Amino acid sequence: MNRGILRTLRARKELIPLAGILSLAAVGAFSFCVYSLFSKSDVIIHKIGSSEPWETIDPAKPQKLVTINQQWQPIEELEKVKKLTK
Template structure:
């Protein structure tokens, strides 16, 4: 198989840049996928360990690649709902 492929490349040298570019693109796509899988909080593999990882994020740190003029202020009503939900869940689990 490889001998035939190398002979084809020797005959048709114009395919070498094309194969190089496609190979680099495939390598870049694979590297980006692995990077996002390991570093981004919205990509999860194991839902049983932490089903909502976005709840533990610090909202003051930017999550995008480029963030321009971002100012984050907590919404009081949302914080109250989160606190009440956590209190309710913790009281239910103690029974």
């Protein structure tokens, strides 16, 4: 199959930029998936251990790329519900 792709690209040189752009997009999508898998707290592969890993996030540390004038304060009702469910 690779031989056919290379033969086609040699025969039709106008397809080389298209193949390059598609390859770059595929590598970018794969690398973003791997980045999200290892660095984002809301991505879960398996539920062994902590089933809610977002509960251990420090609210004082911003999770967004840009945070403007954000002050975090716990909501009393949610804290009560969280204590009752545990």
